[in-house]
Amino acid sequence: MSAAAESPGARRGAVYDRSYRPYEGPRGRRAAATAALYRASIRRALGLRRSWRQKVAPFVLLAVVSVPAIVNVGIGYITRERRLPIEIITYRDYVGVSSALLLFVALVAPDVMCPDRRQRVLPLMFSRPLVGTDYVVAKVGSITTILFAFSFLPQVVLFVGNMLVSDSALDYFTGHLDVLWHVPASVALLAVYYAVVGCAVASLTDRRIVAGASVIGLFLVTSIASAVIVDNGPDRGPSPGSPGALVNVLRLPLYLRDLVFLGHVDPASPLGGVDRGGMYAVGLYVAVLGLGLGVLWRRYRWVER
Amino acid sequence: MLLRLTALTKRYPAVTALDGLTLEVPRGLIGLVGANGAGKSTMFRLLLGLTQPTEGHIQVCGVDVAADPIEVRSRLGYMPEHDCLPLDQTAADVVSTFGELSGLPRRAARQRASDILDLVGLDEARFRPIGGFSTGMRQRTKLAQALVGDPELVLLDEPTAGLDPLGREEMLALVARLGTFGISVIMATHLLDDVQQVCDHVVMIDAGRLVVAGETASLLDRTGAVTVDVGRHHDELVAGLARAGVAAAVVNGAVEATVDGDLQLDLVRDVVADLGLPLFRLSTRLTSLDEVFLRSAGGPE
Structure with missing residues (x-):
């Protein structure tokens, strides 16, 4: 430090050369590094600390998926005196609306994954106390968290709104206790699934546009293939379902939602009436998750690459 | 370590x-x-x-x-x-x-x-x-x-x-x-x-x-060479050093002589004096790492 010459009555000034100060505080290891990467990925996905353009997509999508809840509560408020049990959308259906967040996954998963590879940031990350598994956990965890929040918050709005416009908030609450675990459980299943699939597909390329198109393409192709198989399959009589419905990887978590809400696959769904359809859906769900995590683990197994 | x-x-x-x-x-x-x-x-x-x-x-x-x-x-x-x-x-x-x-x-x-x-x-x-x-x-x-x-x-x-x-x-x-x-x-x-x-x-x-x-x-000290600047009289000095048994050559406008110890360094000084040449500079030449690398990499293992 060097101080400016003092003169009586003059305001004293000083120039400080802060130089280099060693850090002597607490220091974390893998868990701290993983948590830091998780937070950085959430910021990136939501466009925080980035230009306003990056913030538009996530928050517009949040607004869009919140619309049904707001409309439902609004109608309930308007018609509260008429005592009409108007329910535009159920909690179970609302989980299906959240599948629109696939668009969000196609946008955000590539944005969170691809630049690290394209801009060659990975060597910097893996020179920290971090391993490939930590990286995958942080990235998938961040997207899962956002998907869960974006799916769950509108449901909270719906639940609280319905409760407030009902005749008795307490009666509504006690009468819908099962919703308090049905919704988080099914939304979590959906969020984890889309996050893993989105990240796994995005990890295969370093180009965001290719990754985004691949995510949407995967879901579209399997949806169409499933529809073709189900429609052209053998006549199953009164049962509308077909095992071919399982090919649709977009819809797969919705069968698990039905299992959570109903305890069985919805008979009106494409898988309805299929013997052990629920069990197959769970098995395939686990297999897809396993495959996705396997792809991610292999892509980020930095050692010996 | x-x-x-x-x-x-x-x-x-x-x-x-x-x-x-x-x-x-x-x-x-x-x-x-x-x-x-x-x-x-x-x-x-x-x-x-x-x-x-x-x-x-x-x-x-x-x-x-x-x-x-x-x-x-x-x-x-x-x-x-x-x-x-x-x-x-x-x-x-x-x-x-x-x-x-x-x-x-x-x-x-x-x-x-x-x-x-x-x-x-x-x-x-x-x-x-x-x-x-x-x-x-x-x-x-x-x-x-x-x-x-x-x-x-x-x-x-x-x-x-x-x-x-x-x-x-x-x-x-x-x-x-x-x-x-x-x-x-x-x-x-x-x-x-x-x-x-x-x-x-x-x-x-x-x-x-x-x-x-x-x-x-x-590594840089291992050179064993001195640089002698005698103006335009390089060739005279190289010849004089050769007669005295000191290997020398003109490098980048100055004479570089290979010396082994202080006695040979004195010899270089004496040769310059005997020839009546102007001595502008006499300095130990540090080798560069390039030379160390080339010498070591190219040398017998």
């Missing part, structure tokens, strides 16, 4: 990147010198525990890399040669994020990012996106992210690559300052001038093998 390598070998299917390197390096500013493909980057990957040696052992800062690579990485900073920064983020965000990734708490990471960016001369630009930075500013940002975690050792891979002469001088001055902060540095480069300018130890490798290692000063 900063680094202890024992019979370190790394083989890939098509090439042997490092071949039986045994070496001990003390703390300080170390130059890792070698031509492109000599094994420098492989060495860094091994030190960081990002790849496993085929044979041998590595200790960095007293920690066995194979046994605890995470501990090693928490003590190291790394600045790669290639572009590696997220271009759409500000320098402050990037450096503080890497501080957190190094294990620092969030607030400490932001504070240190600010301090380190100030140290590397980016205090004014720290809230600008890196995409708008010049090559020199990006190199400084890369150095800042390597330092933000307060490492014991920083691995710098070609830190002056792509810089103009002024940027190069500034980067080397920064590297030299790290030593005064108690941070050891291993600087991989093929530019021997850079090493000669800032490093107090040199490790030279070629085709994965150790060529020579030691203190820079001791």
Whole structure:
């Protein structure tokens, strides 16, 4: 430090050369590094600390998926005196609306994954106390968290709104206790699934546009293939379902939602009436998750690459 | 001891990147010198525990890399040669994020990012996106992210690559300052001038093998040559030295004579006096690391 010459009555000034100060505080290891990467990925996905353009997509999508809840509560408020049990959308259906967040996954998963590879940031990350598994956990965890929040918050709005416009908030609450675990459980299943699939597909390329198109393409192709198989399959009589419905990887978590809400696959769904359809859906769900995590683990197994 | 390598070998299917390197390096500013493909980057990957040696052992800062690579990485900073920064983020965000990734708490990471960016001369630009930075500013940002975690050792891979002469001088001055902060540095480069300018130890490798290692000063002292400037009378002096049994030649407008000890140095002085030549300069010529490298790499093994 060097101080400016003092003169009586003059305001004293000083120039400080802060130089280099060693850090002597607490220091974390893998868990701290993983948590830091998780937070950085959430910021990136939501466009925080980035230009306003990056913030538009996530928050517009949040607004869009919140619309049904707001409309439902609004109608309930308007018609509260008429005592009409108007329910535009159920909690179970609302989980299906959240599948629109696939668009969000196609946008955000590539944005969170691809630049690290394209801009060659990975060597910097893996020179920290971090391993490939930590990286995958942080990235998938961040997207899962956002998907869960974006799916769950509108449901909270719906639940609280319905409760407030009902005749008795307490009666509504006690009468819908099962919703308090049905919704988080099914939304979590959906969020984890889309996050893993989105990240796994995005990890295969370093180009965001290719990754985004691949995510949407995967879901579209399997949806169409499933529809073709189900429609052209053998006549199953009164049962509308077909095992071919399982090919649709977009819809797969919705069968698990039905299992959570109903305890069985919805008979009106494409898988309805299929013997052990629920069990197959769970098995395939686990297999897809396993495959996705396997792809991610292999892509980020930095050692010996 | 900063680094202890024992019979370190790394083989890939098509090439042997490092071949039986045994070496001990003390703390300080170390130059890792070698031509492109000599094994420098492989060495860094091994030190960081990002790849496993085929044979041998590595200790960095007293920690066995194979046994605890995470501990090693928490003590190291790394600045790669290639572009590696997220271009759409500000320098402050990037450096503080890497501080957190190094294990620092969030607030400490932001504070240190600010301090380190100030140290590397980016205090004014720290809230600008890196995409708008010049090559020199990006190199400084890369150095800042390597330092933000307060490492014991920083691995710098070609830190002056792509810089103009002024940027190069500034980067080397920064590297030299790290030593005064108690941070050891291993600087991989093929530019021997850079090493000669800032490093107090040199490790030279070629085709994965150790060529020579030691203190820079001791390597440079091995020349045994003096430079004699006698104006335009080079040829007379060379002939006179030859008659006196001293090998000499004209190099870059001056006479270079090979001497062995003080007696021969006196002999050179006497020859100049006997010939009545004007003596403008008589100085010991330090060899360059280029010569040490070429002599050692090309010599018999």
